[in-house]
Structures are given as C-alpha cells and as structure tokens.
Amino acid sequence: MTQAVLETPLTERAPRELAILAARCAAGEAEIATTYFNSPARTLESDALWLEKQAGRELESTFTMLKEVMVAVGRNMGKDEQYWVNSIQDGIDRQWLEEFIFKIKQELNHGNHCVDILERITGEPANIAEIVRKYNRWEPDPTAPNNKEWCALAKLFREQETRTEPWAKLITSEGLLEGGSCGMFYAASLLKGDDLDDRIGSAFKIVLKDERGHGPANLFSVNKYIKTEEDLSGAKEMLRARAIGRLRMRNEQFGNPLSSRRLEELMDGDVDLGVVRAIWGDAPYRYVTMH
Numbered sequence: 491m492t493q494a495v496l497e498t499p500l501t502e503r504a505p506r507e508l509a510i511l512a513a514r515c516a517a518g519e520a521e522i523a524t525t526y527f528n529s530p531a532r533t534l535e536s537d538a539l540w541l542e543k544q545a546g547r548e549l550e551s552t553f554t555m556l557k558e559v560m561v562a563v564g565r566n567m568g569k570d571e572q573y574w575v576n577s578i579q580d581g582i583d584r585q586w587l588e589e590f591i592f593k594i595k596q597e598l599n600h601g602n603h604c605v606d607i608l609e610r611i612t613g614e615p616a617n618i619a620e621i622v623r624k625y626n627r628w629e630p631d632p633t634a635p636n637n638k639e640w641c642a643l644a645k646l647f648r649e650q651e652t653r654t655e656p657w658a659k660l661i662t663s664e665g666l667l668e669g670g671s672c673g674m675f676y677a678a679s680l681l682k683g684d685d686l687d688d689r690i691g692s693a694f695k696i697v698l699k700d701e702r703g704h705g706p707a708n709l710f711s712v713n714k715y716i717k718t719e720e721d722l723s724g725a726k727e728m729l730r731a732r733a734i735g736r737l738r739m740r741n742e743q744f745g746n747p748l749s750s751r752r753l754e755e756l757m758d759g760d761v762d763l764g765v766v767r768a769i770w771g772d773a774p775y776r777y778v779t780m781h
C-alpha cells in the first residue's frame with residue numbers, strides 16, 4: 491500500500507474499496523447475461539431454465555423471510571390454532587416488521603414475475619414446491635441438471651452465514667451482493683422487441699428498481715460496521731469469495747456464455763465499471779469513483 495493510500499481515512503476507503511469489488515460483480519453479472527441474451531445459443535428452453543432457477547431463489551427467499559417474521563411475531567406458530575394475539579412476542583420491533591414485510595412482498599413479486607413468464611413459455615402450470623426444492627439458495631438439488639455451481643455457492647453461503655463478526659452482515663445474504671448487486675437484473679431489464687422480451691424487460695425493470703434498495707444500498711452503512719483495517723480486509727476477502735462464486739453460479743444459470751478465465755478477470759478488475767452507474771443509480775455509484 492502506498493503512503494497516499496494509507497493517509498486516506500478508513501471512512502472513505504472502506505466504502506470505496508467494497509463498492510469497487512461489488513461493482514465488478516455487478517458489471518460481471520451484466521456481461522454474463524448480456525452475452526447470453528445476444529447469443530445464438532439462446533432458446534425458449536434455455537430461457538425457461540434461467541427463469542425457473544431465478545424463481546427458485548426469489549420464492550425461497552420469500553418463504554425464508556416469512557419464517558423470520560413468524561419467529562419474531564409468535565411463540566407457537568407451528569399450527570394455525572396455536573396462533574393468536576396472545577402469542578405475540580414481547581418488544582417486537584414494529585419498524586423492522588413493516589420494512590421486512592414490505593421486502594417480502596417485493597421478493598414474492600419478483601418470484602411471481604419469473605413464474606408467470608416461465609408458465610407462458612412452457613404452457614404448463616409450474617410446480618412451485620419443486621422449483622424451490624431444486625433451486626433454493628441454501629440446499630439446492632445436486633442432481634438437477636446444470637446445478638454444480640449453484641450447489642457450490644450454497645455451500646459458501648452456509649459457511650459465510652456462520653460468521654460472527656458484526657461486519658459480516660455487509661456481505662451475507664442481505665448484504666452488498668444480494669441479487670448479485672443487480673447486474674443480471676439490469677441486463678434483463680433492457681430486453682424488448684417481441685412479446686417475450688417485452689415481458690422479461692418490464693418484469694426486470696421492477697426487480698432492478700427494488701433490488702437497488704437491497705444490495706447496493708448497503709454501501710450507505712459500511713461505516714457503521716467497518717471500524718478497523720482488519721475489518722476492511724476481512725470484509726473484502728469475504729466479498730471477493732462470494733462474488734466469484736456468484737459469477738460462476740450466474741454463468742451456469744445462462745449456459746456458461748463466459749469462460750471461467752473471464753470470470754476471474756472480471757473480479758481482478760479487467761472491466762469498465764462505468765456501466766454500474768446505470769445498474770445502481772447515481773448515489774451508490776458515487777462510492778466507486780470517490781477519490
């Protein structure tokens with residue numbers, strides 16, 4: 491590290507350095523999805539697969555968050571007759587509950603959009619339980635086709651979720667890389683031209699708008715969590731491992747349009763981060779260019 495870098499206060503460097511890593515992941519996801527959308531390998535069948543896999547993540551996160559609400563609200567909610575207002579937990583955080591329920595509604599909406607388009611493509615009702623079983627974020631089905639990287643990422647998610655450092659929250663499941671920091675959503679939001687692309691484009695415009703408030707919005711609280719040089723280097727290491735795992739997972743979701751070498755290059759910084767301004771919007775993007 492040069493003297494000039496060390497003289498920059500941690501409160502400036504921490505959000506910038508984490509923003510740059512998250513931005514590489516966002517730009518990488520956008521490159522993967524855009525390459526796929528423009529490639530002759532794109533078929534109705536491959537579209538059905540990436541949408542089904544995306545539906546798995548969106549719907550599973552909906553149900554996972556609903557469980558958190560159930561745990562927070564009631565002591566004995568295993569059976570419907572056990573739920574009544576006299577089971578409400580003491581000291582429930584009403585503001586948290588309102589924001590969290592709003593987020594659950596958004597994730598369900600993302601999942602529903604994916605399933606609606608999937609059903610249009612296949613012409614059959616989708617089996618939600620089966621989609622979530624195969625493509626959830628924690629224990630996806632290793633025997634499902636094209637699911638190797640999905641399972642590898644799930645293993646990393648499970649490991650990272652056990653980290654106890656307060657700053658780990660910036661990286662784990664609702665952290666900076668939630669939704670891949672919006673890269674794939676952005677690429678999908680640009681689709682238009684025929685009935686299918688118009689549907690995908692408008693659905694993912696909604697996903698992108700919501701998810702800007704999930705992943706990238708964590709940049710605004712970096713200084714709440716990163717207090718020392720060790721915190722920052724720990725967070726960067728964890729973020730990088732997650733980002734490369736995510737890029738491999740996304741690449742697999744779209745039939746591996748990029749080489750594994752290209753994925754490494756993306757995380758090493760061989761990518762123009764200018765596109766991230768369009769992906770994240772101006773306010774979070776400012777951290778990438780801050781000097």
Ligand SMILES: [Fe+2]
Pocket residue numbers: 548596597600669697701
């Ligand atoms: Fe989502």
Ligand SMILES: [Fe+2]
Pocket residue numbers: 597668669701704705
């Ligand atoms: Fe989200």
